[in-house]
Amino acid sequence: MYYALSLLFICFILYAFIGWICEVVYCSILERKITNRGFLIGPYCPIYGVGALFIVMFLLPFTSDAPVVFLLGVVFTSSLEYITSWGMEKIFHAKWWDYSNKKYNINGRVCLLNSFFFGIMSLALMYFIYPFVQGIITSFSALWIQIIATITAVFFLCDVVESTHETLVFNKKLVSIYDATTEFKDSLKDKGISTAHEFAAKIQELKDGTLADAIDSAQSKVQELKDSTLAEAMDSAQNLVIYLVNRINETRKINRYAHKRIMKAFPGMSHHNFQSSLEIYKAILTKNKTKNNPDSNQKSVNKYFF
Structure with a gap:
């Protein structure tokens, strides 16, 4: 048998x-x-x-x-x-x-x-x-077949357990990112900005000089930006990026390697509950190859979150 x-x-x-x-x-x-x-x-x-x-x-x-x-x-x-x-x-x-x-x-x-x-x-x-x-x-003889099968089965079962564990840890990391970004969205609402996309749109409007008719000159635009809640929201966005990067870097190196492997192996992966978190995590892990460049990580989050 x-x-x-x-x-x-x-x-x-x-x-x-x-x-x-x-x-x-x-x-x-x-x-x-x-x-x-x-x-x-x-x-x-x-x-x-x-x-x-x-x-x-x-x-x-x-x-x-x-x-x-x-x-x-x-x-x-x-x-x-x-x-x-x-x-x-x-x-x-x-x-x-x-x-x-x-x-x-x-x-x-x-x-x-x-x-x-x-x-x-x-x-x-x-x-x-x-x-x-x-x-x-x-x-191979019957004896060697049983020996090889036993040794291989041990490694295979360990692989199944470890890979399943890493996937569950991966899901927990997405939940952590989701919680952080949700908190950021709530802070935007407190500042009168209902969505992150609206936040990005207002920043773009400001860059294009179409935010409000009351902004008459470049000097007044700069001063209003410094004093507005929009500026505070921008600071919050920067803090969010720093927070996410730090949280990801707190993860064990072996976990980060396993998560990169999962995302590379399944580049078309999509998540039912945390798709935006998946994109953010993927972007930051990719950009972390460049020695945690803050500007690079900022652009990564902006691309997928805003």
Whole structure:
């Protein structure tokens, strides 16, 4: 029994690893840079491992008919991708990938182009990868299969626990940013500015010289700005940026690295409750590469918050 489970797990890991390689190569070509994809830290994508096992299990009797393998592969893999997207969205309240901008998509979770490639990969799996994996497995004794599976399973489970933990910490950080920006919006309302966009608009109006007919000269504009609540709001905005940067820098370095990895792995990620916080966090983490330049961080927050 343990040998059978070990054999199944080894197949799962090998397929997940091969799937990770395909995902990295495909996305790196599209983005013209090396892109490490996947929810987990290690070099494997479980969705490919699970998908490959199901395809092998159900399509092995149809290997004599390539078109059937292709069509069933499209159905199985697309269904798995849709279910995985839906499940992760329900658990983490975030949409990890979105194909809404591609033709013939279903709720942005699956699209025809990707499904076509999955069909091609199903053919490659059944006629090339499956025999290759079987050849690797049969080269090891039953004892070594169980030893390798046990060691790999320990690392894999640790990876799942740590990656899930980091994702939950990531969500907590978004909540923290949301609280800070909400407090800032409330302070704007106290100053007679109902929204942050209105705040930005008033600043732009002031720059364009159209804030009020009462502003007759450049000197009076400067003096009124110094004395107005708008100036206080601008100070609050600067304080908000400093506060957010400090709060993010308080996060453990390993957490910041993990959060950068998550956002790079899923550049199309969107959050149901804290989308603006996600954009702010992403911008500040990116700009922090430039030695925490205050002006750079200010522009980052302005871009996504205002």
